Structure formats: C-alpha cells, structure tokens
Amino acid sequence: MALTPARTMPGVLELLPLDQIAFQGMLDTIRRNYERFGFLPVETPVMEFTDVLLTKSGGETERQVYFVQSTGSMEQGGKPELALRFDLTVPLARYVAEHEHELNFPFRRYQIQRVYRGERAQRGRFREFYQCDIDVIGKDSLSIRFDAEIPAIIHAVFSDLAIGPFTIQLNNRRLMRGWFEGLGIADGEMQMAVLREVDKLDKRGMDAVRATLCAEPFSLDAAMVDRILEFVQVRSTSLADALAKLDSLGNGGEVFEQGRSELREVLTTIKALGVPESDFALNLSIARGLDYYTGTVYETTLDEHPQIGSICSGGRYENLAGNYTKSSLPGVGISIGATRLFWQLREAGLIGKAVSSVEVLVTQMDAEQFPAYLALAAELRAAGINTEVVMEASKLGKQFKYADRAGIRFVLVLGENELAKATVMLKDLRAEEQIEVARTDLLATLKSRMSQTGNSGARP
Template sequence: MALTTARTMPGVMELLPLDQIAFQDMLDTIRRTYERFGFLPIETPVIEFTDVLLTKTGGETERQVYFVQSTGSLKQGDEPDLALRFDLTVPLARYVAEHERSLSFPFRRYQMQRVYRGESAQRGRFREFYQADIDVIGKDALSIRYDAELPAVIYSVFRDLKIGPFTIQLNNRKIMRGFFEGLGITDGEQQTLVLREVDKLDKRGAGHVRETLTGESFALSAEVAQKILDLVQIRSHGHDDALAKLATLGQGSDTFNQGIAEMHEVLTLIRAFGVPESHYMLNLSIARGLDYYTGTVYETTLNDHPQIGSICSGGRYENLATHYTKSHLPGVGISIGATRLFWQLREAKLLGSAQSTVQVLVTQMEEASLPIYLELAMQLRNAGINTEAVMEASKLGKQFKYADRAGIRFVLVLGPDEIAKGAVTVKDLRKEDQYEVLRGDLIKTLRVELEQAAVMPLS
C-alpha cells in the first residue's frame, strides 16, 4: 500500500509532550490569574455563520478567513455560509448580543481558545493560534476604573509567568485625537492615519515619521509635525513622573481634556491596585492599529527583549456589538497571543527546562510482583501523585533511562529485599539522590519533596 506522508499544514504549532506540558503550564497560569480577578469563562464554537462573522470588515481580515463547507454543501456547489473565527472579539460581540438578557453587567469574561487566519506561510506567523482574552462589557456605560483593573491583571499574569522584567505602556486615544484637533487635524479619518504613523515611532524612528508627516500624503507643516513628534516621544519614568508629564500637557479641546482626566484616574488606580511603578509607564506613541479603540490603549513589552514586540495589548472601545444589537455596550479588553508568545519565548531561550506531568515511575523489577507494583501505584494516584507503572518487564537500567528521558523525577524500586522489609527505594533523578523509605512514609516523603520543588524550582 502506498503511504501518505504524515504532515501538518504550515503555520501550526504542534508540540512534543514535554513542550506541550510547558505550553499547558503557561495557559494554566494565565487562566488562574484571570479567575483570580473574577473573570468568568466562556467558550464559543470555532465555526460561525459567515454573515455573522464578516459584518465588520471587507479588508485584510476577510482576505485571511478560512471558509468551511460540509460535504453536502460542497457537492451542491453552494457558496460557503460558514467560516472559522479569526479572533475572539467578534464571537464575544455575537455572544453578548445573543445572550444579553441572561448575562449580568458589567459582564467580565475570559476566553482562551484557538483562532484561524489564512496568513502567508512565514516563520513565526501562525494560521492557528491561541488567544487568551479578557473583556469587561458594560450596559449603556462602563466606568473608566475598569481601564485600571486590566493593567493589574496584566501585571499579575506576567509576574507569575516569570519571564523577566516587563513594562505596561499606556496611552489614551482621546489625548491623541484631541491634540490633533488642536493642530487643525479635525477629520477623523486623517487622525487615524496620523495615529498609524506615530505608532511606528519605536520601530522606524523619529526621522522617518517626520518625513512621512511632512511628505506628500499628509502635507503637514514642519511645525505641526514637530509638535506631534514632541508629544508622541513622551515617556514617563515612575508614577510621579507620569502624573507630572501629564500635567505639562495643559488644556486643549474637550476630547483632549477628557483623555487627560481619564489617564489621570487610570494611573492613580493602577497604583491603588498595587502594581509596582517600575512596571507601567506613559508612552504617547502607542496607538494600536485598530480603529476600534476609543480611549485607553495598552501594550506590554519585555524590557530585555524589545524585539519580541507587544506580548499583551488591548484597550477601551465605545460599543462592542453594533452589528447585532441596538444596545449600547462599551467595553475594555486585553488579548495575549499565547501561541506566538510561547514560540517567541522558546526562540529567545526564556523558557526553563521542561518537567513531566508524570512525577513517579514505579519500576518493574520482577514480573511476579506486578500486583504489588500496581497497588503501590494506585495508592500514590489516590494521594494525588501522578504515577506511571511499568507494565512490561525490561532491564532496570532501561527503565531508569526511560524515566530520565521522559523527565520523570522519582523512580521507585521494589525488589525482594524492599518487599520483605516493607520498604521502597526512591531514586530522585533531579537531585541525583537515592534513599530507602518505609512504604507507610512514602507518600508523605514524596509530597514534601514535590511541594518544596513547587515553591523553589531547581530547574
């Protein structure tokens, strides 16, 4: 029989078990933190109706959509009326509109699922990837205070992920738009285009941005361009400096003043949430690409790895679900692209060595004692210790080698001597230690070792 080559499509991240465990640990940490802050889980179907999914845009997003057809529909030559979601925001809007009467507002949801984009095949670009999102959705109105809660969540997530120092960068689109108004750039479309340019500041440099703004397409005066550059180059260092820099901006249009007031409240509350001032700053060049955002915007970067770019972004939006409901649903949210983040951290060698989920291997020294091994394994499992029992006899050395390769920390040996004494020999492959304990003390001993490791990883 001719063989089919076993392969996956480009742009997916498929992991070997030890890497999968490390990735799962990352997702678990994010999920745990989201739940600590009182966000509720939802999951939505991967497949949505195309008319529901593609209300918003006819542009880039639609070109990247994966369409779905059942066998029957394909055979009849129908146009596909189903597609895979490309983010978790459109499904959230659909979900909130559909279940509006069953939900309590402000609705605080988290969602960690895969999304699909027909990206061109390229290293580090994913066609299937996890997003881990939280949003708070208000009915009619939503206090600016939630804009300060999300940075507290971001801080807790990345503190717990232990991937090095990071900074949450804050801006407010009202400050930007208000400032542009003051310079005579009153057209909304034009403001968006300028925002997109200044968003490139950190990547392309001030010279490039100045050239573009004074060039053909924008045709701003050198003076106006300079004023914009002076604004967007503002960065704060510490909490008091952030408030001081904000104060120096003075007064302007209503929009501008509102932006300043919002940012002032957000900064004040971020501190009340206990976020250390080393971990947040004003960065008035942050704009985020999407038109969608109307107030506060966030990006988060690793201090020692700026090339990775933003690892958690989001912001405030005016109305979540205009396409599905007449209800006014303002919200604020953030998103972590977990697949890309994991891939980048691994590339940057920021991930520790992988530990198996299997904690103990019960070896098989002699076949006749198999029932004793199985009983021991079940005792450990019932005590909450993840245990694999060797089912097929092989040389003990081979069993040790298997445990070592598989990243299993404890190997238990019960030969005739140990069985006669009611004891177990414990080999700790991590500490390279070996000792004998009584069977009655085994669970306690292993628990102590495992709890110590959880508090102080050796790695």
C-alpha cells in the same frame, strides 16, 4: 502503495510533550490570575456565520479569514456561510448581544481558545494560535476605573509567569484624537489613518513614519508632522512624571481634555491597586491598530527583550456590539497571544527545561509481582500523585533510562527484598540520590521531596 509524507502545515506550533507541559503551565498561570480577579470562563464556537464575523472592525485581520465550506456545498457551487474566528473579540460581541438579557452586568469574562488567520508563512507568525482574553462589558456605561483594573491584572499575570521585568505602557485614543484636532486634522478617517501610522513607530522608526505622513495620501505639512512626532515621543518614568507631562501638554478641546482626564484617573488608580510605579508608564506613541478602540489603550513589553515587542495589548471600546444590538455595551479588555509569546520566550531562552507531569514511575522487577506494582501505583494515585507503571518487563537499566528521558523525577523499585522487608527503593533522578523507604513512610517522603523543589511545569 506510496506513503504520504508526514508533515504539518506552515504556521502552526506543534510541541513535543515536555514543551506542551510548559506551554500548558503558561495557560494555567494566565487562567488562574484571570479567575483571581473575578472573571468567568466563556467559550464560543471556532466557526461563526460569515456575515456575523465579517462586520467592520478595522485593521488587517478581516483580510486573513479562513472560510469553511462542506463538501456538499462545494459540489453545489455555494458560497461559504461559515468562517473560522480570527480573534476572540468579535465572537464576544456577538455572544454578549445574543445573551444580553441572561447576563449580569458588568459582565466579566475570560476566554482561552485558538483563533485562525491566513498569515503569510514566515518564522514566528502563526495561522493557528491561542489567545487569552479578558473583557469587562458594561450596560449603557462602564466606569473608567475598570480601565485601571486591567493593568493590575496584567501585572499579576506576568509577575506570576516570572519571565523578567516588564512595563505596562498606556495611552488614550481620545487624547491623541484631540491633539490631532488641535493641529487641524479634524476628519475622523484621517485621524484613524494617522493613528495607525503612529502605531508603527517602534517597528518602522521615526524617519519612515515622518516620510509616510508627509507623502500622499496624507500630505501633511512638515511642521505639523514634527509636532505629531514630538507629541508621540512623550514617555514617563514615574506617576508624578506622567501627571506632570500630561499637564505640560497645554489646553485643548473637549475630546483632548476628556482623554487627559481619563488618563490621569487611570494612572492614579493603577497605583492605588498596588502596581509598582516602575512597572507602568505613560507612552503617547501607543495607539493600537484596530479602529474600535476609543479611549485607554495598553501595550506590555519585556524591559530586557524589547525585540520581542508587545506581549499583551488591548484597550477601551464604546460600542463593539453595535453591529448586533441597539443596546450600548461599552467595554475594556486585553489579549495575550499565548502561542506567539511562548515561541518568542523559548527562542530568547526564557523558558526553562520542562519536566514531566508524571511524578513517579513504578518499575517492574518480577512479572509475578505485577499485581503488587499495580497496587502500589493505585495507592499513590489515590493520594494525588501522578504515577505510571512499567507494563512490559525489561531490564531495570532500560526502565531507568526511560524515566530519565521522559522527565520523570522519582523511580520506585519493588523487588523481592523490598517486598520481604515492607520497604520501597526510591530513586530521585533530579537529586541523583537513592534511599530505601518503609512502605508506610513512602507517601510522606514523596510529598516532602515534591514540596521542597516542585515536580511539574518548567524549571527556572
């Protein structure tokens, strides 16, 4: 019988154990910082009812949906009533609407789960990937101060990840729409279409965006396009510079002035939250491609690796749950695409060499002393030290080689001499050092060495 080739589908990130440890360390860092700011965990099913999931939210994601159908339903020719979630925001809207009367508002939730999109197979694009989201949902209203808190959380996460200097870039959709109104672009659909084109500025370049806006179906006047492109080139270098540039935009209509007022408050509150001015900036080209954003929008980029693009994005929305409830549930949130981010950082050489989460390997010198090895391992585990025991006898050199290849830092040898003297031979593979330690001092010695240089996660 012919063997079936072992293979994975394109568009998934399947990692070897040490890389998985590094990736899990990233997720743990993100989770820790979300919880530090008072967010609570939520999980939703990987599948949603198709009519619930496919409500209009704008963008390309709804054209990339994987439908779910049982074999029985397929045999009966039925249409799929379930689909895999393509993001965590639409399931959140359904969740909040369904549990509205059981939740406390403002509702602060974080969610770290896989999502699925029918991406065209290409390098760095994923069909299955982790998203790490936070959102604050209000009942009837939500203070603009929450829009300022989000960048403080972004700053905490990426400072902890220690992947290099970064900038949190902010804009406001109302400011942009008000600017378009002042130019004579009053139609809401046209405004959204122009916003989506402007959001492609960094990817397509100024000339390409200008050509698109001048051509059909936009057919905007060249002078108007020049004013739009002049507007979206505004950047700031400090808080004072940001506020001055907002002031220099001149007077506008109600929507424009509301957007400018919101941006001013958000920017000044971000500083009050302790985020350094060098780490956030005004960028009037940030629009975000999804239509449900209504106010503040964010994108975060690595200063030394701009080619990676946005590593965290999101914004304010007024009524995302409007498809499921008559209640007004405004919110603000962000998403980190952890799978793509990890892949990009690894490609850029920014992920250090991972080490095993197993901290100690207890070797086997003498099969007759196997119970003593098990007792030693049990003692270490009871003290919170992750320990593996060599279960099958082999040459000691082979056992050391196994530990080295597996990324295990400490190897313990308990031979006849050590048992007689109540000692343990401890080899630190990272320090390339071997010492004999009294059995009574072993725990303290191990913990001291582990606290000095660490033993898990990824090496910087």
